[in-house]
Amino acid sequence: MLTTLLWVLTPLFLGFALYIQNPPILKFVDKGLMILIYFILFIMGLNLSVMENLLAELTSIAGKTVLYIVMILGCNMAFFYIIDKYIPLRVKQTSNYKPSKLELVLNAGKLLGSIILGLILGVFVQRWGLLSHSMMKATADHTGQIALMILLFFVGIQLRSNGISLKAVFLNRYGIILSVALIISSFLGGMLAALMSGADLIQGLAISSGFGWYSLSASVLQKGFGPTVGSIAFFSDLFREFFAFAVIPIMMRRYPLSAIGSGGATSLDFVLPVIQKSGGIRVVPIAISFGFIINIISPILLAFFASLGSAG
DSSP states (O other): HHHHHHHHHHHHHHHHOOOOOHHHHHHHHHHHHHHHHHHHHHHHHHHHHTSSSSSHHHHHHHHHHHHHHHHHHHHHHHHHHHHHSOOOOOOOOOOOOOOOHHHHHHHHHHHHHHHHHHHHHHHHHTTTTSSOHHHHHHHHHHHHHHHHHHHHHHHHHHHHOOOOOOOHHHHHHHHHHHHHHHHHHHHHHHHHHHHHOOOOHHHHHHHHTSTTOOHHHHHHHHHOOOOOHHHHHHHHHHHHHHHHHHHHHHHHHTTTTHHTTTTTTGGTTTSSSHHHHHOOOOOOOOHHHHHHHHHHHHHHHHHHHHHHHHHH
């Protein structure tokens, strides 16, 4: 367990220790992050290619993914609704901004295309006898781990470059409340999905710990539990981002905390522009606090549960 925690958290905190405000370097980090995300998903496709009974496994993945999405997001939104009702936050909706459907489809296509490309290449490489089954898996695992460590290092740099102090993050009442609600409700949804699908509860807790950080959850959990669990985590977390883009503009005026919480870990980055344009400047500190806390907690939880999976 300690080894897994170290290789996940060390690059994250090393990146956070660097205070960089140089625009060209930050631009390089942003571009590097996107390239690494695509590469990690490509590696995930390679890992899928070494699975036995691939078609049967893919069918199983689809059904279980839908179950986890429904249970986790359902529990999340129920908890957020209660918070909105009893600890209300009043905001004035500034616009009905929504990213275009074409933009969402293209982004999804790039992400899924990376997995499919890795899957196809892996199948053909093994069929042509260029690499053995075991060599393919070992190469994909080691390469994916290195790529993930670099990604976490870049994420640490991004978190620090936001210019927000740890004091401001951890003293934001709404940010803390949303974080606790997301973690508890995600665990509840993950355990319910695990019970309904006949899976181990640890797997359910692991899948629910990504909180929308699909590149991290996919890579860490496939290392601990195998490509099936890694794939379920990826698609569940990826759907959260699309869900957030869709509901934030709709819910922001009446249920602002639910709108912010729907994005999970992505509330700090990908979803933040939608939050700002829909709810105005007042909700931005809450979103940053919430997203920052979740981005710190998620790697710890994923590494912990992955280590339990490896031990099992």
